[in-house]
Amino acid sequence: xxxARTVGWLGLAALTLGFGFLYAPIVLLVLYSFNASRLVTVWxxxxxxxxxxxxxxxxxxxxxxxxxxxxxxxxxxxxxLGAFAGFSMARFARFPGRLVxxxxxxxxxxxxxVILGLSLLLLFVMCQNWFGWPGRGMxxxxxxxxxxxxxxxxxxxxxxxxxxxxxxxxxxLDLGARPWTxxxxxxxxxxxxxxxxxxxxxxxxxxxxxxxASFVTGPSATTLPMAVFSRVRLGVSxxxxxxxxxxxxxxxxxVALAGWLMARAERRRRIT
Amino acid sequence: xxxxxxxxxxxxxxxxxxxDEVSLSVERGAFFALLGPSGCGKTxxxxxxxxxxxxxxxxxxxxxxxxxxxPPYARPVNMMFQSYALFPHMxxxxxxxxxxxxxxxxxxxxxxxxxxMLALVQMEDYARRRPHELSGGQRQRxxxxxxxxxxxxLLLLDEPLAALDRKLRAATRLELIRIQERVGxxxxxxxxxxxxxxxxxxxxGIMDRGRLMQTGAPAEIYERPASRFVAGFVGEVNLxxxxxxxxxxxxxxxVTGLHEPIPLPSGTGLPEGTxxxxxxxPEKLVLSHAPLVGFAIAATVSSIGYLGxxxxxxxxxxxxxxxxxxxxxxxxxSLGRGTPVWATWPPQEGVVLTQ
Amino acid sequence: MTGLGRIGxxxxxxxxxxWLTLFFLLPLLIVVKISLAESSIGIPPYTPLFxxxxxxxxxxxxxANFALIAGDDLYLRAYLGSLGNAALTTAFCLVIGYPVAHxxxxxxxxxxxxxxxxxxxxxxTSFLIRxxxxxxxxxxxxLLNQSLMALGLIAAPLPLLNNQFSVQLGLxxxxxxxxxxxxxxxxxxxxxxxxxxxADLGARPLRxxxxVILPLTLPGIAAGSLLVLIPAIxxxxxxxxxxxxxxxxxxxxxxxxxxxxxDWPVAAAVAVVLVAxxxxxxxxxxxxxxxxxxx
Numbered sequence: 049x050x051x052a053r054t055v056g057w058l059g060l061a062a063l064t065l066g067f068g069f070l071y072a073p074i075v076l077l078v079l080y081s082f083n084a085s086r087l088v089t090v091w092x093x094x095x096x097x098x099x100x101x102x103x104x105x106x107x108x109x110x111x112x113x114x115x116x117x118x119x120x121x122x123x124x125x126x127x128x129l130g131a132f133a134g135f136s137m138a139r140f141a142r143f144p145g146r147l148v149x150x151x152x153x154x155x156x157x158x159x160x161x162v163i164l165g166l167s168l169l170l171l172f173v174m175c176q177n178w179f180g181w182p183g184r185g186m187x188x189x190x191x192x193x194x195x196x197x198x199x200x201x202x203x204x205x206x207x208x209x210x211x212x213x214x215x216x217x218x219x220x221l222d223l224g225a226r227p228w229t230x231x232x233x234x235x236x237x238x239x240x241x242x243x244x245x246x247x248x249x250x251x252x253x254x255x256x257x258x259x260x261a262s263f264v265t266g267p268s269a270t271t272l273p274m275a276v277f278s279r280v281r282l283g284v285s286x287x288x289x290x291x292x293x294x295x296x297x298x299x300x301x302x303v304a305l306a307g308w309l310m311a312r313a314e315r316r317r318r319i320t
Numbered sequence: 321x322x323x324x325x326x327x328x329x330x331x332x333x334x335x336x337x338x339x340d341e342v343s344l345s346v347e348r349g350a351f352f353a354l355l356g357p358s359g360c361g362k363t364x365x366x367x368x369x370x371x372x373x374x375x376x377x378x379x380x381x382x383x384x385x386x387x388x389x390x391p392p393y394a395r396p397v398n399m400m401f402q403s404y405a406l407f408p409h410m411x412x413x414x415x416x417x418x419x420x421x422x423x424x425x426x427x428x429x430x431x432x433x434x435x436x437m438l439a440l441v442q443m444e445d446y447a448r449r450r451p452h453e454l455s456g457g458q459r460q461r462x463x464x465x466x467x468x469x470x471x472x473x474l475l476l477l478d479e480p481l482a483a484l485d486r487k488l489r490a491a492t493r494l495e496l497i498r499i500q501e502r503v504g505x506x507x508x509x510x511x512x513x514x515x516x517x518x519x520x521x522x523x524x525g526i527m528d529r530g531r532l533m534q535t536g537a538p539a540e541i542y543e544r545p546a547s548r549f550v551a552g553f554v555g556e557v558n559l560x561x562x563x564x565x566x567x568x569x570x571x572x573x574x575v576t577g578l579h580e581p582i583p584l585p586s587g588t589g590l591p592e593g594t595x596x597x598x599x600x601x602p603e604k605l606v607l608s609h610a611p612l613v614g615f616a617i618a619a620t621v622s623s624i625g626y627l628g629x630x631x632x633x634x635x636x637x638x639x640x641x642x643x644x645x646x647x648x649x650x651x652x653x654s655l656g657r658g659t660p661v662w663a664t665w666p667p668q669e670g671v672v673l674t675q
Numbered sequence: 676m677t678g679l680g681r682i683g684x685x686x687x688x689x690x691x692x693x694w695l696t697l698f699f700l701l702p703l704l705i706v707v708k709i710s711l712a713e714s715s716i717g718i719p720p721y722t723p724l725f726x727x728x729x730x731x732x733x734x735x736x737x738x739a740n741f742a743l744i745a746g747d748d749l750y751l752r753a754y755l756g757s758l759g760n761a762a763l764t765t766a767f768c769l770v771i772g773y774p775v776a777h778x779x780x781x782x783x784x785x786x787x788x789x790x791x792x793x794x795x796x797x798x799x800t801s802f803l804i805r806x807x808x809x810x811x812x813x814x815x816x817x818l819l820n821q822s823l824m825a826l827g828l829i830a831a832p833l834p835l836l837n838n839q840f841s842v843q844l845g846l847x848x849x850x851x852x853x854x855x856x857x858x859x860x861x862x863x864x865x866x867x868x869x870x871x872x873x874a875d876l877g878a879r880p881l882r883x884x885x886x887v888i889l890p891l892t893l894p895g896i897a898a899g900s901l902l903v904l905i906p907a908i909x910x911x912x913x914x915x916x917x918x919x920x921x922x923x924x925x926x927x928x929x930x931x932x933x934x935x936x937x938d939w940p941v942a943a944a945v946a947v948v949l950v951a952x953x954x955x956x957x958x959x960x961x962x963x964x965x966x967x968x969x970x
Contacts, residue, residue, distance in 0.1 A: 055928075058774070058783070059774070059777065059778035059781055060778070062774035062775050062777070062778045063775060063778045063779070063790070065771075066771060066772075066774070066775035066778075066855075067775075067790075067793060068849075069771070069848070069851075070793075070797055070848075070851065070852075071793075071812075072812075073805060073808030073809055073812060073848070074797065074800070074805065074808065075803070076755075076808060076811065076812065076818060077808045077811070080811065109838075129690065129691045129694055130691070132686070132687045132688075132690050132691045133691035133692075133695075135687055135836045136687045136688040136691070139885065140684065140688065143688055143750055145692065146828075147698075149688070149691075149692050149695070151958070152695040152696070152699055153691075153695065153702055155699070156524045156699055158901070158902070158905040158906055158953070159905075159909070159953065160905075160906060160908065160909020160910070160911075160926055160949065160953075161906075161908060161909065161911065162909055162911050162926045162929045162930055162946075163697075163706070163929075163946045163949060163950060166706060166929065166933060166942060166943070166946055167699075167702030167703050167705060167946070168698065168702050168800060170702060170705045170706055170709055171698070171701060171702040174705060191698060192698075194694075195694070195698040195699055198691060198694065198695065199840070202691070213403070213405065215401050215403050215405040216407060216408075217373055218392070218399075218401070218405070219399070219401055219405035219407075219466075220418070221371075221372075221391070221392040221393050222370060222371075222392045222393070222397075222398055222408075222467075223393075223398065223418050223419030223422060223466070223467075223470065224393045224419050224422030224423060224470065224842070225393055225418070225422050226393055226422075227680075227683075228683075229422070234407060237409045238408075238409070239959075240409075245716070250559050252799050255801075256801050256802050256803065258802075258803055258912060259911050259912065259930075263933075267904040273801070273803050276803055276804070276807070277803060277912075280803070280807050280810070280916065281915075281916070283810070283814075284807075284810055284811045284814070287895075288804075288807065288903070289811075291804075292801065292807070292808070295800065295801055295804060296801075296804075298802050299796075299799050299800050299801075300796070300800075302799075303795075303799050304705070309793065313409075315452060
């Protein structure tokens with residue numbers, strides 16, 4: 049382990065420049081969401097008017113609702129499937145198809161989104177052709193998001209299981225608990241940080257996805273990123289600034305919550 | 321009938337035989353210690369009794385019932401794990417109650433039993449604490465209480481004192497004995513520490529490389545080891561290798577390098593010419609500054625280690641051996657490095673070993 | 676897991692396996708299938724693979740789409756352009772990310788946790804929004820140009836947007852956290868006593884860096900590079916929002932073929948070639964990860 053040492057001026061410079069680069073656009077966005085003037089370059093005074101305009105924007109409102117619903121459903125689906133998958137990979141050393149399974153759990157993380165979107169759309173079109181179902185819309189977006197969500201959740205679950213003390217499960221068995229009880233009362237609570245952060249990660253990724261949703265959606269379903277994208281192609285918009293700031297605040301709270309929960313669980317687990 | 325009977329148990333892990341045809345029996349109410357160096361198979365044997373490993377052959381019988389095929393949750397056995405394995409998301413009371421909940425005991429009985437267990441290990445004030453808030457010794461007591469809560473017929477303890485510091489170890493040893501006598505449950509302890517085993521147990525089993533070498537009361541193991549391994553593993557020993565031959569009016573051991581053969585204890589009923597070893601414990605050695613009548617070995621003191629209650633003296637012999645002697649109190653005061661001495665012992669104090 | 680039972684095991688493996696086969700592996704096969712089809716008017720806008728044709732089943736496969744791709748140098752340029760951009764992005768991320776990761780690894784306790792949190796936070800906030808933010812900064816009336824003009828450093832606005840520069844900037848900006856985290860992982864596991872031993876034996880800081888630190892953090896560098904390079908090749912949003920007419924990246928080409936030209940078979944063919952090209956590093960990454968897990 050790198051022992052505690054001062055960072056040094058070179059390190060400090062690196063940190064300042066690096067984080068400055070990462071956060072400058074975000075900070076500017078937040079600032080200009082309160083700009084009374086429409087133009088980015090003119091500071092017209094502090095004003096929350098764009099937030100008001102945003103709240104009255106029905107298109108954005110509907111899109112936001114759609115996004116939240118899809119995100120919640122796909123995150124839950126991702127959690128269940130991803131937990132199953134992570135468990136299988138961590139605990140079952142050999143089974144037929146393990147190589148393919150492992151590949152299928154990893155590849156979606158690196159395959160470009162356009163390809164994921166395209167392939168899923170082609171699948172849905174083919175299904176519609178043969179079975180007359182499903183109509184493309186919220187359902188197909190949910191399925192698409194759940195598919196790449198599974199991969200993320202499985203990685204988290206797998207690595208948390210790898211560090212899980214098997215002796216706890218054996219102790220539970222020894223004390224008379226059947227394997228199902230052990231799973232429910234000991235193992236799952238033990239990997240709860242992975243489960244919580246997995247759900248939140250899948251939720252955020254779903255909320256944020258543009259490309260895949262664009263491919264697999266139907267006429268009835270517009271997600272928030274899609275609405276923002278079509279607006280933003282026309283140029284800078286102060287309402288989008290306001291939306292961006294709200295979104296940042298929302299995600300910030302979510303991540304802080306997740307971090308707090310995980311830290312609490314870590315403190316409990318840390319028996320050194 | 322013995323409480324635990326293991327008959328011919330064996331277990332292999334790929335190329336390695338962890339447990340090799342082990343048969344042992346533990347009496348009801350005994351405090352049994354399974355002692356051996358790391359890798360000897362004692363932990364595997366323990367896990368076979370608990371149900372975490374299935375023996376490839378042989379049987380495990382507890383209180384007359386064959387449990388060999390039963391999973392851990394179906395056996396009347398509970399285990400105190402080396403790492404304690406306390407459930408981190410439950411408080412102390414919930415940990416102890418866990419096994420009772422699995423028995424579907426009713427709530428008031430559970431609460432009463434938990435109280436009882438907490439009192440037994442003297443942790444009454446800690447019921448609401450979480451494991452990460454406890455010290456190592458406290459966690460161990462909770463682990464013990466949890467394992468005893470179901471009143472199993474047999475309690476297994478995996479290296480119970482290994483994680484404790486020296487002082488705590490001594491105190492915990494007495495605690496374990498006290499608790500065992502209180503509850504009357506049969507204890508089986510696995511350990512690599514012979515001091516632990518000999519001081520706590522009523523019966524000790526020594527294992528080496530998967531085989532059970534000897535079982536018996538601690539004193540018997542120490543005074544009457546049945547093999548070179550046991551003699552060397554438990555305590556210090558002086559070992560002489562040689563051949564049985566006729567001595568003055570008894571059998572003796574002819575050892576290369578010694579003019580005279582070493583007189584053996586009477587009652588050694590082995591034929592002349594048998595290859596054998598003689599084991600002599602350091603405290604049996606008698607040292608004198610002057611040559612003695614009868615058998616003695618000449619040596620020089622090479623080092624003296626004062627232990628508080630006595631001293632371990634290492635003697636270098638012209639044959640190139642290093643003998644170990646133990647003198648109580650300050651008797652070693654008259655000796656210094658390089659002092660020539662003569663070492664001997666009463667023949668009855670030696671143990672003849674053929675294995 | 677002692678005795679979850681065969682059914683339990685079957686379900687644990689089977690359910691996600693079936694899902695991924697249905698919704699990941701199968702669609703990829705369908706892409707291949709359609710890349711062999713012909714574009715046609717109608718819904719869906721491609722010819723079916725098998726068709727009953729009087730006598731029996733006939734296979735209607737054609738490699739015309741692949742020939743088209745091979746023939747038109749637009750696609751080749753797009754592939755190479757994507758690869759070039761992605762490689763450049765990886766290099767920049769490495770150069771910027773390494774010192775940052777190193778500085779974080781050198782920090783202690785709560786400060787280190789805070790810094791890590793700050794690195795991860797942008798990743799959790801909207802990708803689209805962060806890219807959009809750069810438009811406001813880079814456009815001719817944007818913040819950067821206005822500031823530079825106000826400071827008198829330039830007379831007329833610089834063309835900072837809708838070109839290679841803005842695309843590259845956007846790529847580096849978006850993928851930087853993906854490089855920093857694996858690098859941090861490697862650096863934080865570095866045994867400081869090795870560095871001290873090298874110093875004790877007389878090595879200068881640069882030598883120590885090149886000879887000790889860099890080689891030992893190679894796994895982190897490899898992981899970070901993979902996490903940046905592969906997704907960056909197929910990136911669509913950044914070239915679309917920040918790029919210009921001369922920006923040629925394969926993700927955008929695929930999108931245009933599909934949505935604008937409505938030529939699904941060609942789009943599918945483009946995708947097939949892209950996946951084939953990417954398959955090798957992905958498999959390598961999986962082997963790498965399996966080894967890490969086994970170790």
